[in-house]
Amino acid sequence: MRTVIQEVVADIDDKASEIVLLIHWIGGAHTELRLPKRRRGQRNSTSGNIITAIRQLVLIASDDLIAGILNRNDLVTGHGNRWTRERVTAHRSHHKIPVFQPAPDGTEPWLNLNKAARLLGVAPKSLRHAVEAGEIEGIHPLPDGPWIFSRSELGKPRAQQIVHRARQNPKYPAGSHPRSAKPIPFNGIDRWAL
Incomplete structure (x- = not known):
């Protein structure tokens, strides 16, 4: 670094709450860098929502x-x-979140959407529609992330109703709840509208 940088001068801009670095290069050029200055009492802690998401995701993921x-x-x-x-490991350790451990017998207490749907014998889309409609409990910690289901929840009568409904109408296994769907004619053909 000393072959290309002659010196670095640091200053503080209190109004902008920034640290100003002025780099003097060997060739005579100067570069100014501005870095945010940490305010008194300010912490750089990870959002509580992210910690909650990690706590939920560790149920099914490494x-x-x-x-x-x-x-x-x-x-x-x-x-x-x-x-x-x-970084995930460090956050887990700091917040005392246990590490994901696959069940030794292969019977996982928590399942992702595909595994839960396979266990019930329905399409993943059917199960997702059911959880979005509030017919069965599931956890979805992040918008672009997995759904998480408790194996015990999948054994309850509500889950069996979803399976029964999907098998009753195999042409539309992911269809809506029977009380919310109604047929409407379209060019002489009955179509289902939600």
């Missing part, structure tokens, strides 16, 4: 996968960094 999901949702750490496996 730290690698959680980092990918957080990045896909354009979420960053308190310091503004992208997520890595190491």
Whole structure:
């Protein structure tokens, strides 16, 4: 660095609450960098919503996968960094969130949408519509992330009603709840409208 930089002068701009760095290059050029200055009492902590999402995602996902999901949702750490496996692990450790451990017997207590739908024998779209309609409980911590279902919830009568409805109408297994759908004629053919 000393071969290209002659000196760096640092100053503080209190009005803008920034640290101003003036870099004097060997060739005579100067570059000014402005960095945000941390205010007294200001903390660079990760949002509570992100910690809650990690707490929920760890039910079905490893730290690698959680980092990918957080990045896909354009979420960053308190310091503004992208997520890595190491950063997820550090946050889990700091907030005492247990690590994801696959069940030794393969019977996972928590399932993603595809595994839950496979367990019930319905299409994933049918199950997603049911949870969005409030017919069954599911967790969706992030908009661009997985749905999470409790295996015990999938054994309840409400889940069996979804299975029964999907099997009653195999042509439209992901259709709406029977009370909210009604046929309307369209060019002489009955079409289902939501």
